[in-house]
Amino acid sequence: MRKTLVAANWKMHGTKAFAEQLLAELNSGLESDDCSAEVVICPPFPYLGVVGAAAENAEQVALGAQNLSEQPSGAFTGEVSAEMLLDCGARYVIVGHSERRSLYGESSELVAAKFAAAKGAGLTPILCVGESLQEREAGNTLKVIAEQIQAVVDLDLGNTWQNAVIAYEPVWAIGTGKTATPEQAQEVHQFIRQQLGEAGPATQILYGGSVKAANAAELFAREDIDGALVGGASLQADEFIKICRAAD
Template identity: 90%
Template sequence: MRKTLVAANWKMHGSKAFAEQLLAELNSGLESGECSAEVVICPPFPYLGVVGVAAENVEQLALGAQNLSEQPAGAFTGEVSADMLLDCGVRYVIVGHSERRSLYGESSELVAAKFAAAKSAGLTPILCVGESLQEREAGKTLDVIAGQIQAVIDLGLAGTWHNAVVAYEPVWAIGTGKTATPEQAQEVHQFIRQQLGDAGAETQILYGGSVKAANAAELFAMDDIDGALVGGASLEANEFIQICRAAD
């Protein structure tokens, strides 16, 4: 049975003091025993250490990163390798977030290379896939997502989806206050699971698109939604705790 996973993507927000305070509140909320989900916190790179220390004290809390290089090492100023993340206690890493694709021009092929780098190092990649508003309105949602997933499949990695997570994030619902209906999200999640083949039954597929405490339970009730990749709401301890508790 797939376990619910809730991942927090802090994006480029916070400070050391903010991270320490939020983690203290989050730890207190998780220790109450009212949340059965596994929780991943993905802070900006400078605060991996702060979150890592907190994660050591809470069994269900894991450390994640927001990005990585596809290169193992070398003269790549400003980049961070998979092995470096592993050395810092990171267990999960987001690859192909819509902001990386749209703002920084990351192609599906580059995202696939980052996915492979994470897998090679023993990290669990959280592969983000999703369509823009124009693509949805043109009826291309499933074609776009199939192409993004196929780029990873084309690498021919042994056990591609073992210890990997997929996150469906409709780009039109990120930071806009709009959210796909549970039925819309379920349709795409079911399609993704089919695209993964035999591994689909065991692979966690998260929803990421303006997830809030108010809509989390309804989304999590869908058969193929195994949790959430949470953006803005993960910066508020009580809101994020309520999302985590919705898994129950």
């Protein structure tokens, strides 16, 4: 049976003091609530050590990163490799977030290469897929997502989806306050699971896009939604804990 996974994407927010305070509140709240969800915290790179140290003392909190290089090492100034992330204690890494695709021009082929780099090093990639508002209005949602998934399949990694997570994040819902209805999200999650073939039933598929405590339970209740990739709400301890508790 698939467990609920809630991943926090802090994006480019916070300070060391902020991270330490937020983690202390999260650890305290999650332990006292006996939350059943798996929790991943993905801070900015400078705070991987802060979160990693806190995760060592928390049974259900794992460290993740927001991005990585597709290269194993070399003269790539400003990049961070999968091996480095592992060395910091990371277990997960986000690849292909819509902001990486739209703001930094990451193609599906590059995202697939990053997915492969993560898998090859023993990290669990959280592959983000999703459509823009224009693509949804044109009726191309499923086509776009199928193409984003196919870029990974084309690498023929073998057991591609074992120890991997997918996050459906409609671009039009990220940071806008808009959320796909549970029916819209379920439709896409079901489609993604079908695209994965035999691996579909075992693969965790998360929803991302203005997830809040107010809508988390209704989303998690859908058959093919296994948790959430949370942005802004993950920066507020009480709100994020309530999202995690929605798994119960």
